[in-house]
Amino acid sequence: MASKLAVQFCGVLFAMLVPVSASAADTVLNGLDYPWDIEAHGGKIYVTEKSGTVGILADGSFTRLPVETSQPILDDRGGGLLGLAISPDFPDTGRIVLYQHYGTPDARMNRVIEAERLGDRWKETRVLIDAIPGHPLYNGGRVAFGPDGMLYVTTGWTENRERPQDLGSLAGKILRVTPDGEIPSDNPFAGSPVWSLGHRNPQGLAWDASGQLFAAEHGQSGHDEVNRIERGGNYGWPLIQGDETRDGLLAPLAHSGQSTWAPSGLTSDGDRLLLAGLRVNGILEVTTDGRVSEAYQAGERIRDVLVSDGVIYAITTNRSPRREGASEDRLIRLDP
Secondary structure, eight states: OOOEEEETTEEEEEEEEOOOOOOOOOEEEEEEOOOOEEEEEEEEEEETTTEEEEEEETTTEEEEEEEEOSOBOOOTTBBBBBEEEEOOOHHHHEEEEEEEEEEEEEEEEEEEEEEEEEEEEEEEEEEEEEEEEEEEOOOOOOEOOOOOOOOOEOOOTOOOOGGGTTTTOOOOOOOEEESSSOOOOSSSSSSSOOEOOSEEEEEEEEEEOOOEEEEEEEEESOOOOEEEOTTOOOTTTTTTOOTTOOOOOOOOOOEEETTTOOOOEEEEETTEEEEEEETTTTTEEEEEOEEEEEEEEOOOOOOEEEEEETTTEEEEEOSSSSSSOOEEEEEEEEOO
């Protein structure tokens, strides 16, 4: 386990990471190319790859299946096939939910689709949310079903300073819809899928044992955040960041200060959150009172983290979205 040195600054707890020896990590699967999301169900592990596949690891064998969509997947820069959520009715329907980047490099969009497995492929069955503004890098992209049975979706700010604060835009938000893509009657803004606003590029969603939602998001230059998400909350971007305050805007639970974690996937493990860090090349532990420390040092860019049956899994994306070429990634299992 890593050494920890927590410091407090202006009321916000964050951590200085102390170099430690790498935690033991076993390779479960080699040969992945820019995986983005990892989920588990029924003893199987499901992995999205940005190029447009959802693979299944079962009984030591990995089957990579393409996703057939009505709009071609735009696999370019930070866009492609991103988030994955397994529907609560999956045992009966085989349905999954995916976050898809589409359009052209000059006219990018995102949408949330439902898909089912048909033999050797996944096939889109319907669109749940469409016309989410897209960007080469800032698309959000995480989808997850909450303990309330609703579908939550993170979206990026697209480098447009107006959109995160505009309730008429789907950009820079956390959205909440029913499994059928309808707007729940108890959403905070009537007729809107927006659950919270003022986000920059949130890529992690997780609920603790009490049902509290947390989100992780990339900051502008440093000031990466973990936020405790409240219904209708405004998290301030681009009006405030870090320790800045303003009436009506919510401060983060924890942030990285002037350094960066480059946070992506987030999961709950008992009384702590585990945060995948691309820049820190490992996994951070975040307590629900905002203490951050290094949990695992992997020596690789970690995109997402999963706890399944008490085992911690992670996927790497070792190529930056700002670069070209194969990513040469793997699925790893970490010692608890």
